[in-house]
Amino acid sequence: MKFSKKILGSIALICALAVAGNAASDKVTWKLATSWNAEFPPFTDSVANMAKMVEEMSGGEFQIKVDAVNKHKSAFGIMDMVKLGQYDMGHTASYYYKGKDPVLLMFTTMPFGMNALEQYAWFYFGGGMDIMQKSYEKHGMYAFPGGNTGVQMGGWFRKEINSLDDLKGLKMRIPGFAGEIFAKLGCSVTNIAPGELYTSLERGTIDALEWVGPGMDVSMGFHKIAPYYYTGWHEPATELQFVVNKAKFDKLSDKNKAILKTAMKTAAYDMLIQNYDMSATAWDKIKTEYPNIKIKSFPKPVMDAMRQANADLIAEQSANNPEFKRINDSQQAYMKKARAWTNIGEFAYIRDNQ
Amino acid sequence: MKFSKKILGSIALICALAVAGNAASDKVTWKLATSWNAEFPPFTDSVANMAKMVEEMSGGEFQIKVDAVNKHKSAFGIMDMVKLGQYDMGHTASYYYKGKDPVLLMFTTMPFGMNALEQYAWFYFGGGMDIMQKSYEKHGMYAFPGGNTGVQMGGWFRKEINSLDDLKGLKMRIPGFAGEIFAKLGCSVTNIAPGELYTSLERGTIDALEWVGPGMDVSMGFHKIAPYYYTGWHEPATELQFVVNKAKFDKLSDKNKAILKTAMKTAAYDMLIQNYDMSATAWDKIKTEYPNIKIKSFPKPVMDAMRQANADLIAEQSANNPEFKRINDSQQAYMKKARAWTNIGEFAYIRDNQ
Structure with a gap:
């Protein structure tokens, strides 16, 4: 039995396309910069939790490497680094950038403002997410809730x-x-x-x-x-933010967009709950001792x-x-x-x- | 140029394995039964939200088909149907099954018990998830939070x-x-x-x-x-539950396990926030009219x-x-x-x- 070179070539091409199309197309490695030191719970746990979910849900195809302040040396420069594409995304607090743009402070928390449940309801069902995207669009990025502390003490x-x-x-x-x-x-x-x-x-x-x-x-x-x-x-209801370079996000596959968005959302909610537990445990200890x-x-x-x-x-x-x-x-x-x-x-x- | 049948066979096999291993192995379609009628917000939105996240994050590879009560006719039979594998998973409230096992009511809510933030902290950071799994294990399933109503009125x-x-x-x-x-x-x-x-x-x-x-x-x-x-x-803090047939869940790939768990968790949190918005809007209307x-x-x-x-x-x-x-x-x-x-x-x- 004989096969022509042409047929063999076609088989090889089909085979290669099948593998590439189904497996390799979503391979992505991103870099994220935080405003925190390497160990600063629960803020850094929110980032680690998000990155872990992205890796697991993508079967290892989408990886996010995290740099803390000791590495990039610019706690309050996250927006600039993400805007310029030095990092694909960042984890920070919007109100750090009120000098750059006063409206940004309103996406973190406001004195006498909404508590965490009220604020999440505003973000997700009261038009807040659209409003936040409009404000961040002119800075070349998307913003997403990144974890809430709940009520901070006076x-x-x-x-x-x-x-x-x-x-x-x-x-x-x-x-x-x-x-x-x-x-x-x-x-x-x-x-x-x-x-x-x-x-x-x-x-x-x-x-x-x-x-x-x-x-x-x-x-x-x-x-x-x-x-x-x-x-x-x-x-x-201090909400941290994941900020994402707009062009980089837009280039992700639909699947990776969905994975990243869900992971960020879950990590944000999880941080609210983690901080609730940390505060309950710490207050119990403080008032006892x-x-x-x-x-x-x-x-x-x-x-x-x-x-x-x-x-x-x-x-x-x-x-x-x-x-x-x-x-x-x-x-x-x-x-x-x-x-x-x-x-x-x-x-x-x-x-x-x- | 000639190739033996053996070599050609090997190429075809490698090609098939490459495609199967990378693409087709995670193709899953599941069936979910709910305790609700087809339109019962926000309960049914929690299920739809979860299924949509699973589909999008898996690139369409993992699909969950939802049957409401009008289809399966057994609002309070979800546990039995999931245990027997008639459905892969269900969406219900644990306290419906206190006749089957009294401890199950405690995973929904208790009079004078924890509010939603306290209860999520107990589930995720206070040992509650392990306790719930132990109680559900003897019924052949896993249970996960499925959406919280927050405080219900008296x-x-x-x-x-x-x-x-x-x-x-x-x-x-x-x-x-x-x-x-x-x-x-x-x-x-x-x-x-x-x-x-x-x-x-x-x-x-x-x-x-x-x-x-x-x-x-x-x-x-x-x-x-x-x-x-x-x-x-x-x-x-009435928490609904996603219940999942244990054997079916254990057979999922690690990637699909991660996708399903994250989607269920996010949908549960989202329902708490959606119901907050629905109640704020409805109470505003009721007290005005x-x-x-x-x-x-x-x-x-x-x-x-x-x-x-x-x-x-x-x-x-x-x-x-x-x-x-x-x-x-x-x-x-x-x-x-x-x-x-x-x-x-x-x-x-x-x-x-x-």
Whole structure:
């Protein structure tokens, strides 16, 4: 039996195409830069969880290599590196880039804003995702929720705050929009590197600071030197972001797009739950080992003044920036109806079981 | 140029193996049975969302066909059909099967138990998933969270409940563990088919009923005939379940296992958020169109009596069933520390922003 070269060639070609078409076409290796050090749970767990899901769901065909800050040296340069394509994607917090574009801060959290469930409902069912994509499009990237901390605590204070007067001259480490609010109320607001926070608080360089919540605060040790732990108001649902280079994402196969989107979404939800567990466990430990710690809420006149300062800041931004106003209007309208449900649902349940 | 038959045969075999090994091995079509009618949002959306993610992430290689109750005619037979392999998987609520195995009700929700965030933290970080797998293993299947309703409302009442006396002889539709509690307090507890609930309430065949929350209640129209809407206590975080035939799951490729698990997890979280949005939107509509509706909480003596009746029921079950006791102990211990965090975190934030 004889076969011509032509037939043999055809067989080989069909065979090669079949293998290539079905197996090799989706092979992708991506690089991701984070705003965090290599070990910074639960933020870094969200990234690792996402990358692991992508690898497993693609049968190893889609791999994401993660570089932490110690590697790329640019905690707050994630947007630029992703925009320029130095990294395919990043994991960061949108509000770090308010200097670049003020509207970006609104995709992380807002003082007196939505809690985590309300905010996810706004993102996924209240138009928030479309709004966020429009704001990120002009920076050449897509943005996706990247993990939520839930309500952050108001911070650790060495002295009790009984009135607005107690805030005058108070030296506090509190960054961002909330820092501007405290500054308006007469605080001396400073920023200090994380590694120096404990010593600064211990030595009285600062009188107070905010970090995150029990789960992430416990390893910092603030509870050993500041007995007043204030409840939250300024970051009710801090959402991190996965940012993805638009051109790179658009080039992915439909399958890899679906895998990446689902993995990012799941990792974001998972981080909210992980941080809930971390905070429950850490608060249990803190209150057992340091029974002198007192949970306080700011007195009503202080809360009212902070609420007014926040409204003033939003009004200033909105007056100069129609996009800021449009996004704030969408969030406020959604929060109004979501909070009415929260009040008779989740809130009433906990209230009636005290 | 000549090739022997043997060489040609080898080339063909290599070619076939290459194609099969890389492409065809994961081709899977599964059948899923639900406990719901074809259109029953958000429950049916959770299933459709999961199946869509599986299809897209597998590039169409893994398909899940969904049969609703109108097809298989057995809303409460999902476990049996999945166990026997008539369906590969199902979407149902674990507490429907407490007659088969009392411990199964604890994976849905418990009166006065954990809220949704607390319960997900218990499942994923507090040992709950392992406990659930052990309980389902003896029924030949795996179970996974399938979507959470969040806090369910306490129900629609035609008359206000001011004391325990008002419950005596009250005719109420409320199934499950909560029904047993109301029966202990002197209610006449009945079950009525969903399609007859509105007419029964309107004609006084029953005085009260519970369904879910604003998002799922609004289309039933109860707010038109019962002006008292009570806050929740009996189903603080109703989690549906995906149940999967163990042998079928074990036979999936690692890739398809990862795809299915991630899709189920994401769909479950998504349903919690979707139902939050549905309830926010529906409650906004109800309170605008029916301003006479009054939100009420049961008076403290009634809540205390319900709490005691619940504790008695749990004690009875635990005395006869070491597995029930073990699961309840795990949930109670986890809830204790999670609730302490809820109180100073999510709860305090909403409380201080009333």
